[in-house]
Amino acid sequence: MANEVWIYTEHKDGKLKKSALELLSGARSLANDLGTQLVAVTLGCGLEAMVKELGCYGADKVIIAENEALKSYLAVAYAQTLAGLAKQHQPAILLGPASAQGKDLFPRVAAKLGTGMASDCIKIQLDGQKLLSPVRPMYAGKALVEANIPEARPQMATVRPNVLAVAPKQEGKQVAIEKVAVDAPKDLKTILKEIVKGAKETVDLTEANVIISGGRAMKAADNFKILWELAEAFGSGTTVGASRAAVDSGFAPADMQVGQTGKVVNPTLYIACGISGAIQHLAGMRTSKFIVAINKDADAPIFQKADYGIVGDLFKVVPVLTEEVKKLKAQD
Amino acid sequence: MKQVPDTETKIRIKDDASGIVTDGIKWVMNPYDEYAVEEALRIKEKKAGSTVAIISMGPKRSVEAIRTGLAMGADTGILIDDPALEGADCYATAKALAKVLEPEKFDLLLCGKQAIDDDSAQVPQTVAELLGIPQAMVIEKLIISDDGKKATCYRRVEGGAKEVLEVELPAIIAAEKGLNEPRYASLPGIMKAKSKPLKEVNLAALGLKAEEVGAKGAKLKVKKYSLPADKAPGKIVPGEPEDAARALVKMLREEAKVV
Ligand SMILES: Cc1cc2nc3c(=O)[nH]c(=O)nc-3n(C[C@H](O)[C@H](O)[C@H](O)COP(=O)(O)OP(=O)(O)OC[C@H]3O[C@@H](n4cnc5c(N)ncnc54)[C@H](O)[C@@H]3O)c2cc1C
Ligand SMILES: Nc1ncnc2c1ncn2[C@@H]1O[C@H](COP(=O)(O)O)[C@@H](O)[C@H]1O
Numbered sequence: 308m309a310n311e312v313w314i315y316t317e318h319k320d321g322k323l324k325k326s327a328l329e330l331l332s333g334a335r336s337l338a339n340d341l342g343t344q345l346v347a348v349t350l351g352c353g354l355e356a357m358v359k360e361l362g363c364y365g366a367d368k369v370i371i372a373e374n375e376a377l378k379s380y381l382a383v384a385y386a387q388t389l390a391g392l393a394k395q396h397q398p399a400i401l402l403g404p405a406s407a408q409g410k411d412l413f414p415r416v417a418a419k420l421g422t423g424m425a426s427d428c429i430k431i432q433l434d435g436q437k438l439l440s441p442v443r444p445m446y447a448g449k450a451l452v453e454a455n456i457p458e459a460r461p462q463m464a465t466v467r468p469n470v471l472a473v474a475p476k477q478e479g480k481q482v483a484i485e486k487v488a489v490d491a492p493k494d495l496k497t498i499l500k501e502i503v504k505g506a507k508e509t510v511d512l513t514e515a516n517v518i519i520s521g522g523r524a525m526k527a528a529d530n531f532k533i534l535w536e537l538a539e540a541f542g543s544g545t546t547v548g549a550s551r552a553a554v555d556s557g558f559a560p561a562d563m564q565v566g567q568t569g570k571v572v573n574p575t576l577y578i579a580c581g582i583s584g585a586i587q588h589l590a591g592m593r594t595s596k597f598i599v600a601i602n603k604d605a606d607a608p609i610f611q612k613a614d615y616g617i618v619g620d621l622f623k624v625v626p627v628l629t630e631e632v633k634k635l636k637a638q639d
Numbered sequence: 640m641k642q643v644p645d646t647e648t649k650i651r652i653k654d655d656a657s658g659i660v661t662d663g664i665k666w667v668m669n670p671y672d673e674y675a676v677e678e679a680l681r682i683k684e685k686k687a688g689s690t691v692a693i694i695s696m697g698p699k700r701s702v703e704a705i706r707t708g709l710a711m712g713a714d715t716g717i718l719i720d721d722p723a724l725e726g727a728d729c730y731a732t733a734k735a736l737a738k739v740l741e742p743e744k745f746d747l748l749l750c751g752k753q754a755i756d757d758d759s760a761q762v763p764q765t766v767a768e769l770l771g772i773p774q775a776m777v778i779e780k781l782i783i784s785d786d787g788k789k790a791t792c793y794r795r796v797e798g799g800a801k802e803v804l805e806v807e808l809p810a811i812i813a814a815e816k817g818l819n820e821p822r823y824a825s826l827p828g829i830m831k832a833k834s835k836p837l838k839e840v841n842l843a844a845l846g847l848k849a850e851e852v853g854a855k856g857a858k859l860k861v862k863k864y865s866l867p868a869d870k871a872p873g874k875i876v877p878g879e880p881e882d883a884a885r886a887l888v889k890m891l892r893e894e895a896k897v898v
């Protein structure tokens with residue numbers, strides 16, 4: 308059946324990424340409104356066991372494009388394969404995650420297919436003409452734009468992680484799995500030499516549900532310890548971020564920076580500790596569902612954006628937060 | 640290289656929601672493109688005989704950003720400027736850029752990972768595909784092989800991990816923060832830049848038709864711009880720090896339901 312809604316399903320180390328479940332959950336209603344199937348597409352090999360679960364999150368069908376050469380991700384190889392499948396099946400819509408991989412891959416696929424694409428969307432919906440009409444932030448979230456792709460197909464978009472809620476799992480729901488042996492991609496001119504692991508195996512900032520961030524007020528790298536302790540109290544899905552001033556002062560590594568020139572994050576809870584709330588920092592975290600600010604200065608701009616604020620010394624506040632969160636979690 | 644509004648710019652939307660109000664905006668070189676220009680200059684300094692050209696598509700004002708690049712040390716500049724280019728999406732932009740960027744003319748195409756106005760992070764990959772060359776996006780370390788045929792690129796991915804990619808040149812490589820520390824243009828640099836060649840080309844010169852680029856060639860059509868909804872003012876939790884902290888955790892559990 309043509310006109311399907313397709314979800315590009317990202318996986319890592321043999322496990323589905325949460326984005327796949329988010330996209331399926333969010334796109335289910337699009338497929339219903341269009342009266343079409345929701346199809347999860349995944350590339351690689353040996354993925355059968357992993358994809359069975361996708362039915363429980365709304366997929367009607369899974370397509371696995373198999374080839375040994377697709378074992379690890381490479382832009383040119385994956386773009387050839389995904390664009391090839393899309394050409395053959397002509398889906399109406401093709402959605403993917405605005406993750407490191409999705410951001411790398413999707414524009415190249417769109418170019419191959421000669422179609423349009425909206426990147427890093429925070430809302431996916433159909434308009435009155437039943438066209439995909441996603442909303443995406445521009446100018447670091449200072450403006451929103453709604454756009455559509457009236458003619459070219461498929462209508463492509465990447466969606467920011469953590470924006471779409473994962474629907475409750477429908478246990479035991481079966482899904483049709485179609486395995487396609489695809490040709491080895493050619494003319495890659497690229498080799499993946501290795502993947503160097505990060506220092507800490509924690510959830511990525513862009514995927515975290517709770518983020519505790521420290522600013523210049525942390526005063527030293529060592530002091531970030533108290534933020535990590537609070538993160539630990541919250542449990543899995545929590546990590547620690549930093550302002551640029553904290554990164555530039557050497558208190559935290561660059562990949563922890565949140566903001567316009569750092570990462571754009573979208574957690575349920577963002578706790579800013581000793582961060583003034585400069586516009587470039589806000590650009591990276593303003594879409595967080597709940598923002599907590601802890602700052603000594605009652606006039607700090609961060610309080611304008613915060614849902615809850617404490618005017619006080621973070622070194623006094625944070626340890627108590629850790630204790631209290633631990634207490635609550637112990638009762639659960 | 641793209642010229643964009645300064646990061647401090649307060650964004651206002653036009654009454655008809657068709658775009659932003661551009662009066663009074665301070666225009667600068669896209670911050671990620673500064674890393675790209677700096678990296679190009681460092682490679683040039685190591686490799687005798689190589690030159691750096693800056694290519695930008697945009698309205699006339701973009702000349703200033705090109706001059707900044709020339710003042711930093713680039714050799715030549717090209718501005719693609721034509722009224723018909725207005726309203727381009729990433730695809731249409733890439734199409735126009737690809738027309739001046741024939742692979743036989745360069746060894747390496749450096750750019751930023753993202754333009755901080757449209758925040759698309761799409762143009763480089765699209766250009767790479769249109770030209771049929773490899774890409775390496777979000778690169779924070781770059782090593783060119785001695786024979787100039789290959790580049791080793793450290794690409795930042797999730798969880799602090801890095802992919803180490805080896806691409807054959809010519810390739811398109813997009814800079815991430817941390818790639819280098821961009822230099823400032825020196826006064827002599829600024830003086831010299833005034834006499835460096837800066838060419839302006841229009842559609843006719845490129846042999847492109849108006850239907851292929853700009854608003855007409857765009858595949859993604861903007862329907863409307865809006866401002867994000869303002870947040871309701873938050874609550875300051877009163878009391879001494881320790882008491883406030885206890886009260887806050889309670890609110891996070893009961894009201895926000897996030898603990
Ligand atoms: C092009 C450009 C890009 C940028 N990109 C980014 C970016 O991506 N991310 C980013 O974060 N910034 C970015 N910046 C920098 C930004 O403008 C600010 O300089 C930076 O965010 C400030 O960091 P800060 O809030 O930690 O430090 P400050 O502004 O110095 O604020 C420290 C705060 O801590 C409070 N404080 C001090 N001691 C305590 C204490 N004991 N307890 C509680 N509070 C305390 C102070 O009251 C103050 O409000 C960028 C700037 C430019 C020009
Ligand atoms: N109009 C343009 N002219 C020249 N380069 C551009 C243009 N638009 C985007 N780029 C390049 O592509 C990068 C990513 O831009 P974007 O895909 O728009 O986020 C930028 O950092 C620039 O290096």
